[in-house]
Amino acid sequence: xxxxxxxxxxxxxxxxxxxxxxxxxxxxxxxxxxxxxxxxxxxxxxxxxxxxxxxxxxxxxxxxxxxxxxxxxxxxxxxxxxxxxxxxxxxxxxx
Amino acid sequence: xxxxxxxxxxxxxxxxxxxxxxxxxxxxxxxxxxxxxxxxxxxxxxxxxxxxxxxxxxxxxxxxxxxxxxxxxxxxxxxxxxxxxxxxxxxxxxxxxxxxxxxxxxxxxxxxxxxxxxxxxxxxxxxxxxxxxxxxxxxxxxxxxxxxxxxxxxxxxxxxxxxxxxxxxxxxxxxxxxxxxxxxxxxxxxxxxxxxxxxxxxxxxxxxxxxxxxxxxxxxxxxxxxxxxxxxxxxxxxxxxxxxxxxxxxxxxxxxxxxxxxxxxxxxxxxxxxxxxxxxxxxxxxxxxxxxxxxxxxxxxxxxxxxxxxxxxxxxxxxxxxxxxxxxxxxxxxxxxxxxxxxxxxxxxxxxxxxxxxx
Amino acid sequence: xxxxxxxxxxxxxxxxxxxxxxxxxxxxxxxxxxxxxxxxxxxxxxxxxxxxxxxxxxxxxxxxxxxxxxxxxxxxxxxxxxxxxxxxxxxxxxxxxxxxxxxxxxxxxxxxxxxxxxxxxxxxxxxxxxxxxxxxxxxxxxxxxxxxxxxxxxxxxxxxxxxxxxxxxxxxxxxxxxxxxxxxxxxxxxxxxxxxxxxxxxxxxxxxxxxxxxxxxxxxxxxxxxxxxxxxxxxxxxxxx
Numbered sequence: 001x002x003x004x005x006x007x008x009x010x011x012x013x014x015x016x017x018x019x020x021x022x023x024x025x026x027x028x029x030x031x032x033x034x035x036x037x038x039x040x041x042x043x044x045x046x047x048x049x050x051x052x053x054x055x056x057x058x059x060x061x062x063x064x065x066x067x068x069x070x071x072x073x074x075x076x077x078x079x080x081x082x083x084x085x086x087x088x089x090x091x092x093x094x095x
Numbered sequence: 096x097x098x099x100x101x102x103x104x105x106x107x108x109x110x111x112x113x114x115x116x117x118x119x120x121x122x123x124x125x126x127x128x129x130x131x132x133x134x135x136x137x138x139x140x141x142x143x144x145x146x147x148x149x150x151x152x153x154x155x156x157x158x159x160x161x162x163x164x165x166x167x168x169x170x171x172x173x174x175x176x177x178x179x180x181x182x183x184x185x186x187x188x189x190x191x192x193x194x195x196x197x198x199x200x201x202x203x204x205x206x207x208x209x210x211x212x213x214x215x216x217x218x219x220x221x222x223x224x225x226x227x228x229x230x231x232x233x234x235x236x237x238x239x240x241x242x243x244x245x246x247x248x249x250x251x252x253x254x255x256x257x258x259x260x261x262x263x264x265x266x267x268x269x270x271x272x273x274x275x276x277x278x279x280x281x282x283x284x285x286x287x288x289x290x291x292x293x294x295x296x297x298x299x300x301x302x303x304x305x306x307x308x309x310x311x312x313x314x315x316x317x318x319x320x321x322x323x324x325x326x327x328x329x330x331x332x333x334x335x336x337x338x339x340x341x342x343x344x345x346x347x348x349x350x351x352x353x354x355x356x357x358x359x360x361x362x363x364x365x366x367x368x369x370x371x372x373x374x375x376x377x378x379x380x381x382x383x384x385x386x387x388x389x390x391x392x393x394x395x396x397x398x399x400x401x402x403x404x405x406x407x408x409x410x411x412x413x414x415x416x417x418x419x420x421x422x423x424x425x426x427x428x429x430x431x432x433x434x435x436x437x438x439x440x441x442x443x444x445x446x447x448x449x450x451x452x453x454x
Numbered sequence: 455x456x457x458x459x460x461x462x463x464x465x466x467x468x469x470x471x472x473x474x475x476x477x478x479x480x481x482x483x484x485x486x487x488x489x490x491x492x493x494x495x496x497x498x499x500x501x502x503x504x505x506x507x508x509x510x511x512x513x514x515x516x517x518x519x520x521x522x523x524x525x526x527x528x529x530x531x532x533x534x535x536x537x538x539x540x541x542x543x544x545x546x547x548x549x550x551x552x553x554x555x556x557x558x559x560x561x562x563x564x565x566x567x568x569x570x571x572x573x574x575x576x577x578x579x580x581x582x583x584x585x586x587x588x589x590x591x592x593x594x595x596x597x598x599x600x601x602x603x604x605x606x607x608x609x610x611x612x613x614x615x616x617x618x619x620x621x622x623x624x625x626x627x628x629x630x631x632x633x634x635x636x637x638x639x640x641x642x643x644x645x646x647x648x649x650x651x652x653x654x655x656x657x658x659x660x661x662x663x664x665x666x667x668x669x670x671x672x673x674x675x676x677x678x679x680x681x682x683x684x685x686x687x688x689x690x691x692x693x694x695x
Contacts, residue, residue, distance in 0.1 A: 005439035006485075008226070026223045027487060028232060030435075031442035033594060038487040041494050042216055046296075185486065192481045196474065199686045199695040200521050201507075205500050208477055212493035215486055257686055257695075307695075315693050423481065431484025433609070434545050437602025444601065 008057040009035040011042075013049035021053050029054075116276050120294045123279035127287060130157050139164075153354055158284035161227035169353055173283055174228050174235075175244070176355065181221035182239045182246035184214045186420050190254040191263055199257060206303050207260060213300065217293045224285040240425050247271075248406060249336050251414030258311050258318075258325035264304010265378075266326070266333040266371070272297050273367045274337065282354035305374070312379045319379075326375070327383045335401040337364040343403075368398045458571065459513040460533060461631045463523070464668055465562075466506030467534035470524055471676070472555060473499035474683055475542055484545055491591060495552065498584040505577045525687035529670075529677045536667040537620040539676040546599050546606070546613035553592030554617060554646065558624045560585040561641035565633040574632055593649045600653025607654065614650065615658050622663035 006028040012021035024043050029035035035054040043049065133155075139148040145164040152159060159165055188211045195211065198204035222232045238244040249267055254260065275297070278290040311322035338360040341347065350356035358366075368387075375382045386399040408414065476496035483489035507520040518526075537555060542548045563585050566578030599610035627636035650657050666672065687695075 005435060025220060026226075027219065028485075029487065030438040031445065034438065034487075037491065037591065037594065041490045042219055042487065045213070045216060045490075045494075188481045188489075195477050195480055196682050197686045199525075199690070199693075201470075201500065201504050201524055203695055204473075204477075205497060205504070208480065208493055208497055208500070211480055212490055212497070215489045215493070219486055219490075310694060314695075315690060317690060318693055427482045427484075430482070431488075431545070433603070433605050434484035434488075434599070437606030438598050440606075441598040441602045 006030050009039070009054045010057050010060060011035075011039045012053040012055070013039075013043055014051040015049055017050060021051065024049075026057060032056075116272055117295070117298050119276050120279050120291055120298075123276070123287070124291050126156070126280060127158070127284075127291070133157070153282045156282075156354075158287060159282055160284045168349070169355075170228050172350060172353070172355060173286065174225055174230055176350075177221055177225040177228075177286055177289075178230075178235045178238065178244050179246060181218045181225060181235065182244060183250065184218035184221060185239075186246040186424060187250045188214045188218075189420055189423055190250055190252070190416075191260055193254050194257060194260050197257070198260075203307070210264075210300050210303060213296050217296070220289045220292060224289040227285045236428070240421075240428060242412070242421065245410065246420075247336060248409040248414060249332050250420060251409050251417045252328070252332050253416050255328075256321050256325060258308065258321040259329070261304050261307030261311060261322065262325035262329040264300055264302075265308055265374070266304075266329045267336070268297055268301040268304055269371065270333045270336045270367050272301060273363050273370070277357035277363075278355075280354070280357060286355075305378070308378055308380065322378075323380055326380050330383050331401040334364055334368070334398075335403070335406040337361070337367065339403055339406070340400070365395055368396050372396055457630065458574075458632065459510055460668075461628075462506050462510035462513060462574070464533035464535075466503050466510055466523070467532050468538050468555070468559075469499045469506060470503035471532070471534045471538040471679065472551075473497075473503055474679060475538065475540075475551075476548075478542055479548065492548075495588050495591065498581075498588065502577065502581045502584070505580075509573050509577065521687070525684045529672055529680055531670055532672065532676060532680070533668050533670060534672075534676075535620070535623050536664055536673055537617065537624065539667075539673055539679060540617065540620065541675055543613065543616070544609060545595075546609040547616060549592055549595040549599065550610070550613040550617040552588060553596050553649070554621045554624075554642075556585050556589035556592050557642045557645040558621070558635075558638060560589050560645075561638045562633060562635070565638070569632045571632055589645065596649055596655070597653045600650070600655040610653065611655050614655055618658040619662045619664055622660070623665040623667060626665065626668065628668075 007030075008026055009029055009032075010026050011024050013024045014021045027035065027038050027042055029038050032054060036052060039052050039054050044052065139145055146166065149159070149163070149165055149169075152163070159169075191207060191214075192211050195204060195207050198207050222235060225235060226232055235244070239246070249270075254263070272294060275290055275294055279287055279294055281287045281290065308322050308326070311318040313319075341359045341361045347356060347359060351359075371382065372387065384399045386397060388397055389395075390397045409417070412418075473496045476492050476499065479492045480489060480496075483492055503524075504520050507523045511518045511520065511523055537551060540547070540551060542551075560582060563578040563582035566574050567582055569575050569578070596610065596614075599606040601607070621642070625635050625639040625642070628634055629636075647657065664673075
């Protein structure tokens with residue numbers, strides 16, 4: 001299911017100083033260096049971030065008691081793909 | 096610096112469309128957060144009927160998330176729709192990309208390049224949303240290249256003049272936004288979130304198209320003629336973007352029940368026409384429809400339907416540019432194969448080296 | 455022509471022609487993510503071109519703005535280095551061009567950022583950050599293609615061999631310029647050498663060194679590029695867009 005040559009990476013962006021990194025989406029890249037560059041180009045085209053993390057999607061272990069895994073077996077603990085595409089909410093600066 | 100040349104929302108002429116639609120996108124976003132915040136019981140009980148639980152979640156305007164149980168048909172419908180949407184963004188880069196090299200000013204060149212780049216980004220957001228449904232981007236791209244999945248038929252029309260870039264922005268992006276804004280409230284979470292981001296960026300696209308046409312329509316006689324010609328050619332294909340009339344639409348009823356789709360094809364088409372009439376007046380361009388007139392009773396414009404036989408022909412592959420668009424995409428994919436292989440080989444070598452160091 | 459006007463014009467033309475070539479990749483890149491990256495770099499170059507050409511127009515004080523300079527000059531009046539006008543070729547050739555150009559533009563813009571001309575200094579300060587990214591991107595692909603597969607290695611080495619002769623022109627001495635390009639060669643060599651080595655590529659011997667771009671004597675390719683770029687603008691004299 002996952003792309004053999006160009007695996008999936010989850011992208012986390014810190015929108016501004018004072019905020020934590022927030023999941024913004026995912027992308028494909030053959031390695032971490034390219035994943036980071038691609039993340040910059042794809043998710044911060046409008047200067048949405050000051051810091052980016054990329055994490056191989058396969059390296060994330062998930063717990064989601066609210067979800068019934070119907071077709072992602074056997075790795076029920078993997079997040080696989082959870083794109084958020086979500087701009088980091090404003091107004092959460094008072095941490 | 097990308098997109099700096101787009102006017103800020105506040106700079107747009109008051110008559111510009113989109114302000115209202117952008118408000119709806121923001122409302123959808125607020126709704127998404129509200130739905131997430133709403134109290135609801137936890138997941139389904141171990142012996143609960145999953146189908147009933149799914150329906151309960153959808154009916155309560157909650158979002159379905161990737162690993163929730165969902166009916167197979169819901170999943171298949173979403174994959175088909177999201178993939179078609181993603182393919183449309185990628186193929187849709189071609190007609191406008193056709194004018195980047197010849198854009199008539201450096202400012203227009205920069206705006207157009209940024210716009211076409213945005214479309215690639217939208218394609219990627221959408222492919223990623225489709226991937227949450229258990230299919231890979233490679234598989235989806237292959238389905239496109241094999242002609243087994245479609246893209247919006249509008250991109251099979253040629254861009255013959257610079258004004259076509261304006262007409263695409265105004266009419267094609269305008270129709271796309273009318274279609275897409277309700278998708279921001281789609282029951283499937285990843286698609287709804289992707290669409291919120293896409294719609295926010297799209298509203299700038301429509302503005303740039305409107306601005307191009309406005310400039311041309313107030314320019315030299317040759318420019319005015321170019322603008323009118325473009326509107327004449329793009330009007331009916333844009334109306335056809337909303338799909339066949341409701342009576343003939345195959346997917347509508349079930350999609351509405353699942354809250355993937357919120358309005359019928361004809362409702363959205365009407366909304367688009369009503370929006371365009373005033374905008375065309377301000378542009379000083381004529382909508383090529385002698386039957387266009389206000390219907391006081393319906394509180395809406397009567398208009399001439401597009402040629403749905405032509406739409407069906409284009410969908411079947413017989414539009415002016417179907418073959419070229421597909422050949423172009425296939426060539427880019429094939430020409431890039433050696434680069435993708437090289438990147439994978441390099442990554443594998445590095446991973447090997449790291450393992451050896453670790454061992 | 456010489457002096458600040460020609461200097462700004464030459465750099466502006468480098469950036470403009472580089473942008474025009476990079477933008478040709480749109481819809482054609484080997485991967486969709488790369489389509490976006492190349493467009494980003496093209497946008498950076500185009501942005502720098504607009505600043506430099508606008509400033510050149512002001513220095514000239516003959517009423518020419520960025521568009522008059524971009525669209526209404528013939529190829530013999532363009533002062534870009536030959537390297538940027540070379541056709542894109544395959545992805546390896548494009549990456550060789552990008553990498554060498556960025557390895558020149560980064561020290562150039564960095565030096566410019568502290569030159570006495572405030573306008574050029576401001577442009578340099580902005581553009582050098584972008585050049586650093588272009589260099590990073592070019593180097594990243596030169597390493598991957600050079601040390602990837604047998605085919606990619608062959609293509610990358612061919613590309614380096616093909617583009618290398620055109621790098622020498624970038625460093626032709628111009629002692630009167632705000633930044634003398636001759637002084638940038640060492641930085642270029644220090645950047646390029648290790649990347650080529652890491653990419654398992656052979657650095658070409660110094661041999662043929664075509665030149666002429668800064669004097670308006672170009673390859674045959676430029677005229678075609680300009681014909682396409684300028685056709686619409688020239689078809690409607692005086693029109694606003």
